[in-house]
Amino acid sequence: MKFGVVVFPGSNCDQDVIYVLEHILGQEVVRLWHKDHDLQGADFIILPGGFSFGDYLRSGAIARFSPIMQEVVRFANNGGYLMGICNGFQILAEANLVPGALLHNENRKFICRNSYLKVATTNSMLTRLANPDRLLKIPVAHGEGQYFAHEDTIKLLNDTDSVLFRYCDANGDMSSESNLNGSIGNIAGVCNAGRNVFGLMPHPERAADPILDNQDGLIIFESILGMVNA
Numbered sequence: 001m002k003f004g005v006v007v008f009p010g011s012n013c014d015q016d017v018i019y020v021l022e023h024i025l026g027q028e029v030v031r032l033w034h035k036d037h038d039l040q041g042a043d044f045i046i047l048p049g050g051f052s053f054g055d056y057l058r059s060g061a062i063a064r065f066s067p068i069m070q071e072v073v074r075f076a077n078n079g080g081y082l083m084g085i086c087n088g089f090q091i092l093a094e095a096n097l098v099p100g101a102l103l104h105n106e107n108r109k110f111i112c113r114n115s116y117l118k119v120a121t122t123n124s125m126l127t128r129l130a131n132p133d134r135l136l137k138i139p140v141a142h143g144e145g146q147y148f149a150h151e152d153t154i155k156l157l158n159d160t161d162s163v164l165f166r167y168c169d170a171n172g173d174m175s176s177e178s179n180l181n182g183s184i185g186n187i188a189g190v191c192n193a194g195r196n197v198f199g200l201m202p203h204p205e206r207a208a209d210p211i212l213d214n215q216d217g218l219i220i221f222e223s224i225l226g227m228v229n230a
């Protein structure tokens with residue numbers, strides 16, 4: 001599979017995701033500058049994490065108007081696969097490619113720590129190989145990660161099995177203390193109605209290299225590829 005990783009001014013997780021795809025998973029990756037208009041034939045586009053345009057106005061609010069987003073929107077509307085991680089998720093929400101919005105964390109603090117996640121569905125390209133009985137430990141690092149949507153949208157997401165991940169604690173408990181940023185329904189990741197656009201706040205690329213002693217994020221990339229990297 002050929003991956004395209006979009007780089008905006010202020011992206012800072014592009015190289016991490018490229019490293020995982022190329023060196024851990026042996027995939028072909030092209031780096032796409034935000035001013036480009038050509039997705040270079042990529043089969044799967046990733047908007048990586050970071051602080052595009054310094055998070056001015058709102059995280060993702062300016063990047064959403066970068067020239068390449070015209071192509072990205074067209075690609076997604078034609079069924080192309082697209083994943084936004086953290087700032088990438090914020091850009092997808094600003095572009096209305098996934099439902100909902102990412103607000104400032106409830107405690108108004110930047111949160112940088114491991115999160116524990118429940119895989120809410122295996123009915124998605126990102127989670128199809130995951131074991132729903134096993135929690136994932138994946139780092140988060142964000143100031144604006146509180147998922148919010150109108151209650152009708154939340155109902156629709158639940159009814160259509162479109163919530164991918166929910167925050168919990170190390171025991172799988174979903175009480176309010178385990179909801180690290182105050183997201184509605186502990187939502188940490190969602191997909192769109194077409195199930196081809198995915199957004200998540202945790203950083204699976206930061207939990208994929210054996211040297212880090214935590215490869216819980218790898219199952220997301222392996223699910224995308226439809227194969228376990230033995």
Ligand SMILES: NC(=O)CC[C@H](N)C(=O)O
Pocket residue numbers: 048049050051052055059085086087088141142143144145
């Ligand atoms: N790690 C990131 O992608 C940071 C996300 C975003 N800029 C925030 O602080 O909310």
